[in-house]
Amino acid sequence: xxxxxxxxxxxxxxxxxxxxxxxxxxxxxxxxxxxxxxxxxxxxxxxxxxxxxxxxxxxxxxxxxxxxxxxxxxxxxxxxxxxxxxxxxxxxxxxxxxxxxxxxxxxxxxxxxxxxxxxxxxxxxxxxxxxxxxxxxxxxxxxxxxxxxxxxxxxxxxxxxxxxxxxxxxxxxxxxxxxxxxxxxxxxxxxxxxxxxxxxxxxxxxxxxxxxxxxxxxxxxxxxxxxxxxxxxxxxxxxxxxxxxxxxxxxxxxxxxxxxxxxxxxxxxxxxxxxxxxxxxxxx
Numbered sequence: 001x002x003x004x005x006x007x008x009x010x011x012x013x014x015x016x017x018x019x020x021x022x023x024x025x026x027x028x029x030x031x032x033x034x035x036x037x038x039x040x041x042x043x044x045x046x047x048x049x050x051x052x053x054x055x056x057x058x059x060x061x062x063x064x065x066x067x068x069x070x071x072x073x074x075x076x077x078x079x080x081x082x083x084x085x086x087x088x089x090x091x092x093x094x095x096x097x098x099x100x101x102x103x104x105x106x107x108x109x110x111x112x113x114x115x116x117x118x119x120x121x122x123x124x125x126x127x128x129x130x131x132x133x134x135x136x137x138x139x140x141x142x143x144x145x146x147x148x149x150x151x152x153x154x155x156x157x158x159x160x161x162x163x164x165x166x167x168x169x170x171x172x173x174x175x176x177x178x179x180x181x182x183x184x185x186x187x188x189x190x191x192x193x194x195x196x197x198x199x200x201x202x203x204x205x206x207x208x209x210x211x212x213x214x215x216x217x218x219x220x221x222x223x224x225x226x227x228x229x230x231x232x233x234x235x236x237x238x239x240x241x242x243x244x245x246x247x248x249x250x251x252x253x254x255x256x257x258x259x260x261x262x263x264x265x266x267x268x269x270x271x272x273x274x275x276x277x278x279x280x281x282x283x284x
Contacts, residue, residue, distance in 0.1 A: 006068040013072025026082050035069050035084045043087075060095040063088065067100075074103060079111035086115050093130050098149040101131070106156060109166050125169035128157055132176035139183045147184040153177060175214035182206035182219060186226065197233040200226050 012031035026032040042062050049055050066088050073085055089108055092101035105127045107113070115123055131153055138145050154177060157167050185203035189196045204226035207219045 009068035010072040010075075013069040017073050017076035017078040026078070026080055031069060031072070032082070032084065035066065038065070039084055039087060056094055059091045063091055063095060063097065070104065074107055077107060077111070081113055083116065086113055089127075090116070090119075093127070093134075096134070098131060098146075099152075101127075102149070102152050102156065105153075109156065109162055112166060122169060124157055124167050125173050128153060128169055128177050129173045132173070132180045135180040135184070136176065139180065139187070145184055145187070147181070147188075150177065150181050150184055154181060171213040172217070175210045175217040175219075178206045178210035178213065179217050179219045182210060182222060182226070186222060189229075193233055193236055197230065197237065200229045200233065204230055 009031070013035075015029075015031065017026075042058075046055050046058060049058065066084065070085065070088055073082065085104060086108060089101060089104040092098070092104060105123075108123055109127075113123070115121075115126060119126055121129070131149070135145055135150060156162075157169075157174070157177070159167070182203045182205075185199045185206060188199040189203075204223065207223040207226060210217045210219045211223055
C-alpha cells in the first residue's frame with residue numbers, strides 16, 4: 001500500500017470515527033463497511049488454512065492493510081463498538097506486535113469494546129493471559145524479550161482510572177503476568193552487585209505477588225532464590241563505610257563510575273535512583 005493510499009484511508013477512518021462519536025455507531029460509515037468487507041474476505045482465507053503457524057504468518061502479512069484505518073480510529077477514539085478494532089487487537093497479539101496491541105487494548109478497555117463472539121473471556125483477561133503466556137514460553141528459551149511490554153501491560157490492568165469491572169480477571173491469570181515480570185527481571189541480573197540488587201528486589205516482589213495470587217503458579221522456587229539473593233546483597237550497601245567499585249548502566253548503555261560509593265538506600269535496601277538513573281550518594 002502506497003503512502004497516498006494509507007493517508008486517504010486514515011483520513012476516511014477519522015471522518016467515520018467523528019461521525020460515529022456523534023451518532024453512536026460505526027454502522028453505515030463507508031470506511032468501516034469497507035474494512036469490514038475486507039476483514040470478512042481475509043477471515044475466509046484464514047479458514048482455508050489448517051496450519052496455525054501459517055495462519056499467523058498470513059495475519060502478519062494482512063495486518064498492515066488495516067493500520068491506516070486503526071490509526072484513524074485511535075486518533076479520534078469514538079468509543080463505539082468496532083469489529084475491525086477488536087479483531088485486529090487479537091491479530092496483533094497473535095503475531096507478536098505487542099506495542100500496537102497495547103495501543104488497541106488501552107482503547108478497548110477504556111471504552112468497553114467487546115471482543116468477537118467466539119471469545120468467552122473478558123477483554124482484560126484475554127489480553128493479559130495471551131501476552132503473559134507467550135512471554136512465559138519465550139522466557140524458557142534464550143530468545144530476548146522486551147520487559148517494557150510486560151510493564152506497560154501491568155500498568156494498564158492496575159490503572160485505577162479504569163473501572164474495576166473492566167480490569168477484572170481470575171487471580172490465576174494475573175499471576176501469570178507477575179510470574180513473567182519476575183522471570184524477566186531475573187534475566188537482567190548480570191553479576192554487578194548494585195544492579196543485581198535492584199533487579200533481584202523487583203523480581204522478588206513480582207514473584208511474591210504471583211505466588212500470593214496463585215500458589216500453584218510455579219514461581220515459588222525462583223521466589224526463594226531471589227529472596228536469598230536480596231538478603232545476601234543488602235548488607236553490602238547497608239554499610240556506610242564500605243567502599244565498593246560500582247558500575248551502572250546509564251541511558252546510553254555505557255557504564256559510569258559514581259564518585260560516592262556510599263549510596264542512599266530505600267527502606268527495602270535498594271539504592272535511591274534520581275530521574276537520570278544515577279544513584280543518590282548518602283551525603284545528599
